[in-house]
Amino acid sequence: MLEIKNLHASVDGKEILRGIDLRIGDGEMHALMGPNGSGKSTLSAVLTGNPMYEVTEGSITFNGKDLLSMKPEDRAHEGLFLSFQYPVEIPGVSMTNFMRAALNGKRRYHGEKDLTAAEFIRLMKEKRTLLQLDNKLANRSVNEGFSGGEKKRNEIFQMAMLEPKLSILDETDSGLDVDAMKIVADGVNSLKRADTSCIIITHYQRLLEYLQPEIVHILYKGRIVCTGGMELSRRIEAEGFDWVRNAD
Amino acid sequence: MQIEIRKNDHKIIVDDFSASEMRMCLEEGATVDFYNIIDSDNMNTAPRSLSVVQHKQSTFRFHSVNIKGGSSSLSLSIRHEGDGAACVLNGCVVAGERDRVEHNIHIDHQAQYCSSSVLYKYVLSDEAVGVFSGRVLVRKGAQHTISDETNNNLCTSRACRMFTKPELEIYADDVKCSHGSTVGWLNEQALFYMQQRGIPLADAKRMLQRAFISEVLNRIPDKSRYAHLLSEPV
Numbered sequence: 489m490l491e492i493k494n495l496h497a498s499v500d501g502k503e504i505l506r507g508i509d510l511r512i513g514d515g516e517m518h519a520l521m522g523p524n525g526s527g528k529s530t531l532s533a534v535l536t537g538n539p540m541y542e543v544t545e546g547s548i549t550f551n552g553k554d555l556l557s558m559k560p561e562d563r564a565h566e567g568l569f570l571s572f573q574y575p576v577e578i579p580g581v582s583m584t585n586f587m588r589a590a591l592n593g594k595r596r597y598h599g600e601k602d603l604t605a606a607e608f609i610r611l612m613k614e615k616r617t618l619l620q621l622d623n624k625l626a627n628r629s630v631n632e633g634f635s636g637g638e639k640k641r642n643e644i645f646q647m648a649m650l651e652p653k654l655s656i657l658d659e660t661d662s663g664l665d666v667d668a669m670k671i672v673a674d675g676v677n678s679l680k681r682a683d684t685s686c687i688i689i690t691h692y693q694r695l696l697e698y699l700q701p702e703i704v705h706i707l708y709k710g711r712i713v714c715t716g717g718m719e720l721s722r723r724i725e726a727e728g729f730d731w732v733r734n735a736d
Numbered sequence: 737m738q739i740e741i742r743k744n745d746h747k748i749i750v751d752d753f754s755a756s757e758m759r760m761c762l763e764e765g766a767t768v769d770f771y772n773i774i775d776s777d778n779m780n781t782a783p784r785s786l787s788v789v790q791h792k793q794s795t796f797r798f799h800s801v802n803i804k805g806g807s808s809s810l811s812l813s814i815r816h817e818g819d820g821a822a823c824v825l826n827g828c829v830v831a832g833e834r835d836r837v838e839h840n841i842h843i844d845h846q847a848q849y850c851s852s853s854v855l856y857k858y859v860l861s862d863e864a865v866g867v868f869s870g871r872v873l874v875r876k877g878a879q880h881t882i883s884d885e886t887n888n889n890l891c892t893s894r895a896c897r898m899f900t901k902p903e904l905e906i907y908a909d910d911v912k913c914s915h916g917s918t919v920g921w922l923n924e925q926a927l928f929y930m931q932q933r934g935i936p937l938a939d940a941k942r943m944l945q946r947a948f949i950s951e952v953l954n955r956i957p958d959k960s961r962y963a964h965l966l967s968e969p970v
Binding site for chain 2: 536537538539559560561563564565569570572575576577578579580581585586589590591593594597629646650
């Protein structure tokens with residue numbers, strides 16, 4: 489699915505990622521943990537092609553294609569999805585128009601016809617129910633006036649609509665109460681298939697207990713310093729990151 | 737051209753762009769919706785002017801839409817002579833290439849309990865030039881005036897230019913007035929968010945521009961006057 493080799497990236501001339509190597513296979517769920525400022529969000533920004541970040545070295549291959557040479561929208565069309573840590577409010581653009589433009593953008597890229605209005609509405613309704621979002625959502629502007637929990641549920645709703653191959657959940661659990669976290673986790677679990685993969689960026693054990701990732705990585709100062717199973721995340725929950733810092 | 741609107745009449749006037757100088761007088765209780773909708777058939781780049789005198793309890797609403805490109809220049813002068821007069825001015829401009837679109841507004845509040853509300857938005861690209869100058873004068877006797885004036889502008893290229901000057905001059909001591917303007921770029925975070933969802937950059941820009949001007953378009957009562965100018969349905 490994804491292969492990252494010796495990835496270096498910087499923002500405003502400051503190097504944040506300092507040689508990341510990561511391989512994610514089909515159907516795998518990986519957790520990415522690490523103290524604040526270790527480069528977790530930078531990695532998701534670089535993967536999705538955020539123009540603020542500059543890749544200075546290394547390569548990323550996504551299903552055999554060179555990801556770094558693609559425009560952000562084409563990366564999305566190829567099946568890459570990011571659940572934003574801070575979903576952006578877009579006043580004046582309704583969720584319906586936004587979602588329809590996104591879906592049809594992907595369909596056109598793959599040489600498919602646009603969805604009819606009826607097909608689109610049916611799909612919206614089906615996926616909305618999954619995330620327990622009410623039907624007023626369709627007419628509201630994207631994320632405008634949404635509560636923190638609604639914004640995060642709306643991210644997973646969009647993930648359900650777009651059916652990506654690789655989803656990155658960037659601190660999707662932050663700001664969620666326990667009930668909302670359960671809804672989000674159930675949503676993510678229900679979208680899991682043998683050919684879809686997921687990267688979960690989080691600080692907390694709770695979401696990982698719901699999602700049960702097979703592999704846990706610890707990112708520190710722009711490098712993956714440790715890889716293991718859920719025992720790693722449990723150790724972080726119990727002891728914090730000091731042992732990672734001390735080992736460095 | 738001189739137009740008189742009789743007492744308590746409601747008139748809808750659609751600008752045919754033939755006159756370079758228009759004068760209008762609204763008698764007591766009269767209401768006017770004036771549509772200044774520019775399309776390729778009525779393009780008139782020569783400077784034009786419209787002067788409006790409003791008597792007691794009259795309402796003047798002005799709707800200017802210039803979103804298909806083309807230069808224009810209009811000076812709009814409104815004088816509130818009677819108590820309780822109100823005016824609402826809506827302006828929406830999308831200009832590109834080497835267009836120059838200019839709106840000069842002058843509102844003279846002379847009587848009590850009057851109101852004015854101005855909202856103009858420009859979206860500029862290429863080498864377009866936008867000019868907005870809006871002077872609201874509240875005279876000594878014009879107590880209890882309520883006035884707001886907003887001009888928001890979006891520049892989408894390095895070469896376009898926006899000149900904006902909202903002005904407020906107040907000589908009465910019991911009024912509620914505000915004025916302001918902004919000039920900015922498209923929200924880059926929003927653009928990236930849309931691209932990440934698979935919306936091509938050009939479409940994302942178009943959607944954000946449309947969202948930006950929709951606040952003005954939504955204030956215009958008869959959407960059929962401008963709907964044909966939009967690339968997507970209202």
